Amino acid sequence: MHPHSYTVDSYSKAQDLAATILASSTPVQISSACSSIESFLHSHSPDQSRHFFSATFPTLICKLFGFDDATPSSSPSSSAPNCQSYHGWIDTVITSNDPDLANRVFALLVPNGVLLSSISAVDRLSLVKYVFPIERLPEWARFMLSSDKNCRVLSDLCPLFKGRVKEDSIKASVPVYQIQLNVFEYYMFWFAYYPVCRGNNENSDNVSTKRSRRFKLENWVSSISGLSSARRGSEHRVECNLYVRLLYAYLRAFVPVLDLNSHQPYRSSLLHNSISFDGSVIIQAEFLVNTFTHFWLVDNDFSPLPVNLCKSFGVSFPLRSVLGETPPTAGLGEVVKLFVKYLNLSSLVQADGTENVEHSGSPRWRVSGSFDYSKSRDVMVGSPNVRSVGTWNLSIQRPLYRFILRTFLFCPIGTSIKNASKVFSVWISYMEPWMISLDDFAELDVLVDKSAQNAKKEDSLDNTVGYTPTWQGYVLSNYLYYSSLVMHFMGFAHKFLHADVEIIVQMVLKVLNILTSSKELLGLIKMADSVFHSKQAGSGKSMLNSLYRYIPSICEQLQDWEDGLSESDADGSFLHENWNKDLRLFTDGEDGGQQLLQLFILRAEAELQAFSGENLAHNLQCIDSLKEKVGCLYGGHTIKPLSFSPEPKEHHQGRCEIFKPRKIGNQAVADIKYKGDWMKRPISDDEIAWLAKLLVSLSGWLNESLGLNQLESSQVYVEVSHNDVDDVCGPAETMKALLSAVSSWLLTLSTTMVRLMREHGLRVNLRMFASKKVVMVLLLSVVFSILKKVFGLFQRV
Numbered sequence: 001m002h003p004h005s006y007t008v009d010s011y012s013k014a015q016d017l018a019a020t021i022l023a024s025s026t027p028v029q030i031s032s033a034c035s036s037i038e039s040f041l042h043s044h045s046p047d048q049s050r051h052f053f054s055a056t057f058p059t060l061i062c063k064l065f066g067f068d069d070a071t072p073s074s075s076p077s078s079s080a081p082n083c084q085s086y087h088g089w090i091d092t093v094i095t096s097n098d099p100d101l102a103n104r105v106f107a108l109l110v111p112n113g114v115l116l117s118s119i120s121a122v123d124r125l126s127l128v129k130y131v132f133p134i135e136r137l138p139e140w141a142r143f144m145l146s147s148d149k150n151c152r153v154l155s156d157l158c159p160l161f162k163g164r165v166k167e168d169s170i171k172a173s174v175p176v177y178q179i180q181l182n183v184f185e186y187y188m189f190w191f192a193y194y195p196v197c198r199g200n201n202e203n204s205d206n207v208s209t210k211r212s213r214r215f216k217l218e219n220w221v222s223s224i225s226g227l228s229s230a231r232r233g234s235e236h237r238v239e240c241n242l243y244v245r246l247l248y249a250y251l252r253a254f255v256p257v258l259d260l261n262s263h264q265p266y267r268s269s270l271l272h273n274s275i276s277f278d279g280s281v282i283i284q285a286e287f288l289v290n291t292f293t294h295f296w297l298v299d300n301d302f303s304p305l306p307v308n309l310c311k312s313f314g315v316s317f318p319l320r321s322v323l324g325e326t327p328p329t330a331g332l333g334e335v336v337k338l339f340v341k342y343l344n345l346s347s348l349v350q351a352d353g354t355e356n357v358e359h360s361g362s363p364r365w366r367v368s369g370s371f372d373y374s375k376s377r378d379v380m381v382g383s384p385n386v387r388s389v390g391t392w393n394l395s396i397q398r399p400l401y402r403f404i405l406r407t408f409l410f411c412p413i414g415t416s417i418k419n420a421s422k423v424f425s426v427w428i429s430y431m432e433p434w435m436i437s438l439d440d441f442a443e444l445d446v447l448v449d450k451s452a453q454n455a456k457k458e459d460s461l462d463n464t465v466g467y468t469p470t471w472q473g474y475v476l477s478n479y480l481y482y483s484s485l486v487m488h489f490m491g492f493a494h495k496f497l498h499a500d501v502e503i504i505v506q507m508v509l510k511v512l513n514i515l516t517s518s519k520e521l522l523g524l525i526k527m528a529d530s531v532f533h534s535k536q537a538g539s540g541k542s543m544l545n546s547l548y549r550y551i552p553s554i555c556e557q558l559q560d561w562e563d564g565l566s567e568s569d570a571d572g573s574f575l576h577e578n579w580n581k582d583l584r585l586f587t588d589g590e591d592g593g594q595q596l597l598q599l600f601i602l603r604a605e606a607e608l609q610a611f612s613g614e615n616l617a618h619n620l621q622c623i624d625s626l627k628e629k630v631g632c633l634y635g636g637h638t639i640k641p642l643s644f645s646p647e648p649k650e651h652h653q654g655r656c657e658i659f660k661p662r663k664i665g666n667q668a669v670a671d672i673k674y675k676g677d678w679m680k681r682p683i684s685d686d687e688i689a690w691l692a693k694l695l696v697s698l699s700g701w702l703n704e705s706l707g708l709n710q711l712e713s714s715q716v717y718v719e720v721s722h723n724d725v726d727d728v729c730g731p732a733e734t735m736k737a738l739l740s741a742v743s744s745w746l747l748t749l750s751t752t753m754v755r756l757m758r759e760h761g762l763r764v765n766l767r768m769f770a771s772k773k774v775v776m777v778l779l780l781s782v783v784f785s786i787l788k789k790v791f792g793l794f795q796r797v
Contacts, residue, residue, distance in 0.1 A: 013040065014051040018059040027101045030089055034108045041114045046121035053128045053183055061187070064089045065194045093242045102240045109246055111253035123182045130186040132179045136193050138294050140304035140317060151177040153313045157305065160290040188288060192295035194243070199331035247335060248342070248444045255285045257345035257392065289395060292339055296332050297399035301406065303563040306398065320564055327410040328403050333422025337429055340400060341440065343392035344433045347474055397478060400430065401561045405485060408492040409565065417499050420492070424507055431481055431514050433474060434467055467518040475524055476550045480557055482525050483585045486511060490596045497600070501607040502615065505622050508600065512629035522633070528554070529586045558583070594634045601626050692770035702764045706754055
């Protein structure tokens with residue numbers, strides 16, 4: 001036990017250090033504060049540094065991430081930064097463009113630095129616990145914590161909160177649950193929440209007023225080669241992208257990219273015991289991956305967890321009406337891309353010889369270093385002779401698919417497609433894991449570990465560029481990324497073609513280039529589609545029996561990954577009414593992939609000829625490449641020539657003429673109709689959106705109640721028993737008989753009308769009353785009637 005005076009002195013120094021951190025804003029002050037923190041932690045043992053984490057650490061989080069200041073109190077659980085942006089250390093590093101300052105802050109926060117080492121030591125002694133504010137958690141987690149019943153199953157439902165949901169002992173009258181974390185977990189929660197907070201602030205700034213100190217998330221990695229498609233900017237240096245450096249350092253130190261199942265106990269192979277892991281390493285790695293997944297990919301998803309898992313626990317998420325058309329947080333594309341690319345390294349498997357595509361063993365990895373908080377590790381992979389689905393890939397399949405799909409479906413009309421293009425880059429990277437190499441992380445490796453600069457060239461991953469049959473397991477496990485998501489992206493491309501036709505054309509061409517990059521890959525995708533539809537149709541024997549075992553998994557993924565999504569959500573969607581129950585990429589018909597691609601090429605060519613200038617020749621060359629890829633994708637079918645001259649028009653065409661489809665095959669323009677439910681067609685400009693949605697819901701309820709959604713299959717006959725017809729005597733009986741006759745007549749009339757509507761396929765459609773013209777006429781009529789009554793009252797007076 002320490003003397004009382006020493007304890008008071010330690011607490012006083014911790015408070016002074018917190019004041020120093022709070023006042024540090026300039027590069028010189030930040031460097032001085034970092035030195036003071038390191039000096040304090042070096043001079044205090046783990047059990048003596050408790051006051052630092054209770055009084056100083058919350059302030060450090062506020063200043064580091066740029067959150068609004070929260071005056072630290074004596075209790076760590078009551079100290080919580082707010083999500084109100086101000087100039088933090090990370091912002092200062094980016095704006096100052098000072099590599100020395102970036103290296104100084106990075107040295108403080110690096111995994112093997114003094115701060116993370118102290119955190120590890122304090123957590124081993126369980127000296128400090130924090131309460132993370134519920135309002136900063138992902139949207140679905142907030143909903144779960146608002147219900148006592150859901151709180152009790154949250155730990156079992158999601159591994160991220162396992163053992164971390166505690167009941168507040170202070171408020172004993174009403175059960176209140178909170179998220180209790182140790183120091184490392186608390187820091188990582190704020191680290192993951194930081195880009196979400198910045199993205200939300202960026203959106204609010206765009207809607208309201210523009211602040212003078214605007215933070216752009218894309219600046220973190222805009223100049224990192226291999227991780228961004230943006231051009232290298234001269235205004236920001238690579239080493240000043242502090243957040244990306246820290247993210248990669250934490251992934252590299254705490255998340256092993258290998259098959260974690262190989263480290264489970266009671267394995268017989270000596271290979272499984274060749275690496276010195278313990279259970280805490282796996283738990284820590286899963287915690288970090290789950291944290292980034294739920295804060296970045298899931299967050300405001302109205303179907304955050306697998307449907308079957310929720311049903312097994314009796315949990316439902318009524319978030320569809322609130323978050324139905326909410327896209328993911330903008331600005332996360334670059335950090336998600338780094339996160340996904342790193343985790344997909346687990347799909348690169350080294351084996352001594354040939355291996356089945358259904359990888360079930362564990363590869364040999366060369367790992368150096370310990371996986372403690374305070375130490376980093378390097379993972380080097382040999383020649384990738386066999387590749388299959390890694391552990392981390394399986395954990396991010398569903399949330400990443402929904403993250404990409406929600407971005408495409410719910411991207412608001414009239415906004416920039418910059419965020420969607422970054423998410424598109426994540427999707428493309430995920431579709432080409434065979435293009436990932438450790439060389440992609442070479443620049444970050446040098447920034448994170450200076451010793452990597454002198455590493456031997458043969459230590460890098462010499463990856464074979466291009467698809468090989470050894471990737472069959474990966475493609476089939478992620479088949480929806482190569483099929484269903486392509487169709488959804490085509491709807492996005494049609495919807496935003498007018499926004500930036502050149503970029504959209506290049507995006508579509510990139511997707512087709514991947515699908516047609518290898519005959520083996522294209523053949524596998526086509527065979528899987530053929531087996532899927534033959535399985536759906538219940539056909540007999542087939543030469544493709546080897547692929548039948550994957551169909552149940554694809555069907556389950558199709559239902560689960562697209563849970564709650566419907567065609568009416570995607571404004572301008574060209575997909576079938578039941579598009580989340582089938583695969584349409586190689587299906588014939590108006591809603592098939594070939595027809596959508598042909599229509600896209602016609603529209604794109606018209607747009608380019610109408611608006612392109614100097615780049616017209618290059619853009620038309622891209623159109624020719626699109627036609628070639630479509631022919632390759634669908635077996636040599638070519639796009640029929642346009643009915644108008646290819647020379648650019650001298651006169652300016654109106655937008656209505658540009659978007660007017662000319663002709664598709666032998667189908668006239670007048671024959672091109674909306675494929676889905678006409679009552680649920682996209683909201684037009686002459687309609688009131690909220691009133692149309694309300695009337696559509698009311699019409700749907702009436703049609704369901706009256707049975708008008710089903711076709712009339714049989715005639716309805718009403719038999720009247722003569723025994724029920726009695727003699728009518730007296731005025732009371734006469735009145736009852738008259739009322740019964742009128743009621744029977746009205747009932748018969750309504751039944752006849754319903755039967756006629758069923759026979760002719762008619763339904764109740766109140767949406768016409770959502771027209772702005774109809775509403776204006778009704779509003780003018782009401783106003784005229786009120787004014788007439790008011791003037792009448794004045795005349796009487």
